[in-house]
Amino acid sequence: NAGVTQTPKFQVLKTGQSMTLQCAQDMNHNSMYWYRQDPGMGLRLIYYSASEGTTDKGEVPNGYNVSRLNKREFSLRLESAAPSQTSVYFCASSAYRGPADTQYFGPGTRLTVL
Amino acid sequence: AQTVTQSQPEMSVQEAETVTLSCTYDTSESNYYLFWYKQPPSRQMILVIRQEAYKQQNATENRFSVNFQKAAKSFSLKISDSQLGDTAMYFCAFSGTGNQFYFGTGTSLTVIP
Numbered sequence: 001n002a003g004v005t006q007t008p009k010f011q012v013l014k015t016g017q018s019m020t021l022q023c024a025q026d027m028n029h030n031s032m033y034w035y036r037q038d039p040g041m042g043l044r045l046i047y048y049s050a051s052e053g054t055t056d057k058g059e060v061p062n063g064y065n066v067s068r069l070n071k072r073e074f075s076l077r078l079e080s081a082a083p084s085q086t087s088v089y090f091c092a093s094s095a096y097r098g099p100a101d102t103q104y105f106g107p108g109t110r111l112t113v114l
Numbered sequence: 115a116q117t118v119t120q121s122q123p124e125m126s127v128q129e130a131e132t133v134t135l136s137c138t139y140d141t142s143e144s145n146y147y148l149f150w151y152k153q154p155p156s157r158q159m160i161l162v163i164r165q166e167a168y169k170q171q172n173a174t175e176n177r178f179s180v181n182f183q184k185a186a187k188s189f190s191l192k193i194s195d196s197q198l199g200d201t202a203m204y205f206c207a208f209s210g211t212g213n214q215f216y217f218g219t220g221t222s223l224t225v226i227p
């Protein structure tokens with residue numbers, strides 16, 4: 001099993017460009033998450049999907065949109081990238097969205113917006 | 115909102131020695147879970163250990179153990195017999211009834227040969 005995979009690993013954008021970060025999991029998990037990690041800060045939740053067909057905002061959703069394409073895939077879209085969105089983005093999944101459920105993370109995408 | 119605080123931005127330990135990483139949290143909930151994640155230079159976040167708040171017994175996973183003090187809202191990680199592969203950033207995380215993970219700012223641990 002590959003676990004949680006993310007593409008691309010690295011990306012450089014110019015201000016105003018758009019792009020979609022892809023995430024897929026092969027653990028048959030119901031819940032999926034997108035986080036961003038900035039220097040000196042912990043991971044902050046952008047959006048999550050508790051189950052297929054549902055999505056909800058997290059702590060820092062502004063400037064992002066998400067799509068839960070099917071049970072396996074959860075994409076994050078930046079419609080008009082800004083330098084403040086320079087960050088490392090992590091996708092995660094868990095069996096269910098409960099406090100006891102361990103989240104499993106992908107390897108991350110390092111995004112730079114110039 | 116819950117908060118998770120890691121007050122040690124950086125730590126170092128000699129190989130084979132023991133080191134303790136600190137974490138405190140603030141919550142009004144009684145049923146929650148606490149986690150330690152490891153992030154090596156590869157950036158992959160790896161679960162190290164987790165603790166259920168209603169369990170009095172401290173969790174242990176091989177060389178990793180926690181000291182969970184519920185009343186003090188403290189959740190420290192002890193790494194015994196430190197190995198070079200333990201060099202990483204360590205994040206403490208809280209998960210409660212709101213079903214959202216809250217992460218601390220991390221402690222960068224360096225194991226010195």
